[in-house]
Amino acid sequence: MKASPEGVLTGVHFMDGDHAACEGAIAAGCRFVAGYPITPSTEVVERFSVRIPTVGGMFIQMEDEIASSIAIQGAAWGGAKVMTVTSGPGLSLMMEHIGLAVMAEVPCVIVDVQRGGPSTGLPTLPAQADMMQVKWGSHGDYQIIALSPNSPQECFDLMIRAFNLSETWRCPVFMMMDEVVGHMVERVEIPPADQIEIVPRRWTTKKPSEYRAFEPGPDMVPDMAKAGDGYKLHITGLTHDERGYPAMNVPAQNRLVRRLSDKILKNRDKIVDVREDGCEDADIIVVSYGITSRVAGAAVEMARGLGLKVGSARMVVCWPFPDVEIARLSRKAKAIVVPELNLGQMVGEVERAACGDARVYLVDHAGGSVHEPERILETILQAARDAGLGFKTEAERS
Amino acid sequence: MNPTEIMVSDADEKDVDTSRVAPIENPVLSMLRQDRLPHIWCPGCGIGTVVNCFSRALMSSGHDMNNVAVVSGIGCTGRVAGYMNLDSFHTTHGRSIPFATGLRLANPGLKVVVFSGDGDLFAIGGNHFLHAARRNLDMLIVCVNNFTYGMTGGQVAPTTPLKSTQSTMPFGNFEPPMNLPFVADAAGASYVARWTVFHIRQLVRAMKEGMEHKGFSFIEIMSPCPTLYLRRNKLGDGVDQVRYFKEHSVLKNGANTQDVAITATDPIVVGTFVERERPTWLDSRNAQLTATLGDRFVPYGGQNVQK
Ligand SMILES: Cc1ncc(C[n+]2csc(CCOP(=O)(O)OP(=O)(O)O)c2C)c(N)n1
Ligand code: SF4
Ligand SMILES: [Mg+2]
Numbered sequence: 116m117k118a119s120p121e122g123v124l125t126g127v128h129f130m131d132g133d134h135a136a137c138e139g140a141i142a143a144g145c146r147f148v149a150g151y152p153i154t155p156s157t158e159v160v161e162r163f164s165v166r167i168p169t170v171g172g173m174f175i176q177m178e179d180e181i182a183s184s185i186a187i188q189g190a191a192w193g194g195a196k197v198m199t200v201t202s203g204p205g206l207s208l209m210m211e212h213i214g215l216a217v218m219a220e221v222p223c224v225i226v227d228v229q230r231g232g233p234s235t236g237l238p239t240l241p242a243q244a245d246m247m248q249v250k251w252g253s254h255g256d257y258q259i260i261a262l263s264p265n266s267p268q269e270c271f272d273l274m275i276r277a278f279n280l281s282e283t284w285r286c287p288v289f290m291m292m293d294e295v296v297g298h299m300v301e302r303v304e305i306p307p308a309d310q311i312e313i314v315p316r317r318w319t320t321k322k323p324s325e326y327r328a329f330e331p332g333p334d335m336v337p338d339m340a341k342a343g344d345g346y347k348l349h350i351t352g353l354t355h356d357e358r359g360y361p362a363m364n365v366p367a368q369n370r371l372v373r374r375l376s377d378k379i380l381k382n383r384d385k386i387v388d389v390r391e392d393g394c395e396d397a398d399i400i401v402v403s404y405g406i407t408s409r410v411a412g413a414a415v416e417m418a419r420g421l422g423l424k425v426g427s428a429r430m431v432v433c434w435p436f437p438d439v440e441i442a443r444l445s446r447k448a449k450a451i452v453v454p455e456l457n458l459g460q461m462v463g464e465v466e467r468a469a470c471g472d473a474r475v476y477l478v479d480h481a482g483g484s485v486h487e488p489e490r491i492l493e494t495i496l497q498a499a500r501d502a503g504l505g506f507k508t509e510a511e512r513s
Numbered sequence: 514m515n516p517t518e519i520m521v522s523d524a525d526e527k528d529v530d531t532s533r534v535a536p537i538e539n540p541v542l543s544m545l546r547q548d549r550l551p552h553i554w555c556p557g558c559g560i561g562t563v564v565n566c567f568s569r570a571l572m573s574s575g576h577d578m579n580n581v582a583v584v585s586g587i588g589c590t591g592r593v594a595g596y597m598n599l600d601s602f603h604t605t606h607g608r609s610i611p612f613a614t615g616l617r618l619a620n621p622g623l624k625v626v627v628f629s630g631d632g633d634l635f636a637i638g639g640n641h642f643l644h645a646a647r648r649n650l651d652m653l654i655v656c657v658n659n660f661t662y663g664m665t666g667g668q669v670a671p672t673t674p675l676k677s678t679q680s681t682m683p684f685g686n687f688e689p690p691m692n693l694p695f696v697a698d699a700a701g702a703s704y705v706a707r708w709t710v711f712h713i714r715q716l717v718r719a720m721k722e723g724m725e726h727k728g729f730s731f732i733e734i735m736s737p738c739p740t741l742y743l744r745r746n747k748l749g750d751g752v753d754q755v756r757y758f759k760e761h762s763v764l765k766n767g768a769n770t771q772d773v774a775i776t777a778t779d780p781i782v783v784g785t786f787v788e789r790e791r792p793t794w795l796d797s798r799n800a801q802l803t804a805t806l807g808d809r810f811v812p813y814g815g816q817n818v819q820k
Pocket of ligand 1: 587588589590591606629630631632633634657659661662663664665670
């Protein structure tokens with residue numbers, strides 16, 4: 116269905132990624148946000164608190180991120196499309212409730228504007244060091260979805276996709292921004308509401324007497340009902356059966372936990388998004404995501420200028436990890452270069468998918484700024500030398 | 514199993530003309546998820562009595578049961594959500610109140626009742642309690658105070674009386690317990706009461722009052738945990754504890770909450786301590802935004818997410 120026009124700021128704007136993310140959420144139909152201030156994400160909730168009273172929605176600043184991350188789940192069962200927004204320390208506090216949202220299949224969007232860590236780290240400076248935490252930080256086995264925008268425009272566009280994915284697959288969806296994307300100001304075009312495709316909540320059409328809250332549909336996802344509609348829901352974080360009743364035994368655990376993972380992994384083709392450029396005949400492929408993909412783009416151009424066949428593959432969706440795509444690329448290329456704003460997180464996944472078919476190089480960074488393109492270029496050139504590829508350096512060419 | 518069957522199953526059907534025996538049915542059965550019985554609580558536990566009182570309060574409240582939701586944290590008391598035949602949410606330890614906050618604000622037509630234990634609401638969840646009371650969020654909080662962490666096997670709780678032993682206070686508790694009504698009052702709760710599981714009539718009435726009261730209502734219910742608190746402290750069984758509650762309680766409506774701490778020597782003060790009118794969070798929000806934004810303010814009427 117199309118977005119409802121209330122609150123859609125159609126037009127061309129100059130705004131930063133935090134503000135654009137907020138506009139994306141409003142356009143996607145988000146009407147309930149609970150948050151707690153934390154740099155560099157605060158602008159998202161500040162804007163929402165200004166905007167939502169004239170759109171018809173709810174904002175509450177909770178007492179902490181533990182509260183925010185469960186208040187949104189209460190609101191989702193109350194019928195709202197919901198979001199919370201945070202950065203590293205707050206994300207750490209939310210971990211238990213990510214598990215609850217996975218277990219109870221609560222559609223919700225969690226924005227993480229990443230900053231340098233561990234601990235209080237670098238509050239005002241960027242990192243991409245929460246990539247593993249969103250996937251593995253809560254206890255137990257589970258799958259989530261994580262998107263990685265690289266511009267304010269994408270903060271808007273991907274926010275709509277984030278809500279649509281969370282409604283489709285009934286799981287927490289993360290917007291993995293970073294301080295630079297959050298604070299950079301660029302042109303953001305917001306389309307008319309009737310050009311924004313929105314996934315409505317999967318409300319059940321069954322009568323209360325026929326409805327089972329966790330009976331999966333053909334896509335492995337159950338339809339939802341909300342409190343107050345006579346369904347007498349029982350929702351628990353305990354392992355449960357299709358009625359939602361606690362069922363603490365091995366078969367019930369096996370059935371539920373596998374389905375929660377499979378609904379994401381077996382539908383991964385409908386979720387993953389890798390943008391490839393010049394990969395067809397590339398010897399070296401730079402795999403990147405988020406803000407680092409923009410710096411990587413400059414390094415790729417420089418390397419091509421030196422006569423190397425370098426491709427670029429950008430993971431717009433980082434989780435579920437695009438392992439099929441990376442495996443395909445690594446069978447064709449000799450080397451894969453992975454720059455990321457951490458000491459090596461997604462690179463491990465790339466290595467796992469490449470499975471030795473291509474040699475994988477990490478360009479790490481402890482955080483606090485983006486990479487210098489020259490550092491990525493250096494690693495590309497090293498990969499070229501290791502692979503016996505010929506190229507001319509700047510000095511040789513001039 | 515149908516509980517009616519349990520009641521008559523001992524009778525020899527040949528000797529009894531069952532058509533002449535009035536069916537025995539627990540009068541609150543319709544309030545419970547019968548397909549989840551029997552429940553997990555120990556014999557002599559006070560939680561069942563509290564559930565019974567809550568069911569009676571609901572039945573006589575006149576509310577549409579489709580519009581009442583129960584939210585629990587984790588613990589023996591936290592399991593209440595699982596047995597009520599209502600929209601019911603068994604959330605995480607200590608976080609029932611923020612969950613209830615979201616539920617209530619996103620769906621303003623709901624009556625939201627939080628049911629949880631003393632440890633859940635006042636140790637791990639203490640900060641949420643303070644802020645929900647301060648905000649005067651419109652919800653009823655029912656706290657079953659059994660002076661212990663029942664679910665995890667009887668560890669010291671923020672309510673454990675001085676000198677009592679608990680598995681993690683094996684040589685006697687030296688931490689002063691919290692006076693829950695005083696905390697609720699100080700934080701801004703607009704209805705505060707304490708009863709024990711002996712006071713079933715008063716409790717039913719208080720639960721109805723708490724649900725009708727506009728704002729943050731708090732009821733502390735002193736309740737026996739024979740398995741882990743009473744036995745360890747050689748205080749007898751559940752019945753002994755209820756007798757103790759009966760003999761040692763004094764009614765003091767309007768008592769200064771500072772004076773109602775539970776001690777080893779003083780009588781247990783019960784009653785309605787606080788009843789005050791104060792705008793709820795939602796009313797304050799609507800008033801403030803109307804005053805500042807005028808016609809531009811679009812009140813949130815609940816969202817059906819494009820249903
Ligand atoms: C985050 C977290 N920490 C600890 C626990 C273990 N736990 C479960 S119930 C409980 C205490 C329950 O005590 P109380 O709230 O008084 O409820 P009761 O069982 O006495 O009714 C604890 C510590 C948990 N489930 N989650
Ligand atoms: S352990 Fe205590 S509180 Fe828990 S069910 Fe048994 S008696 Fe009740
Ligand atoms: Mg307890």
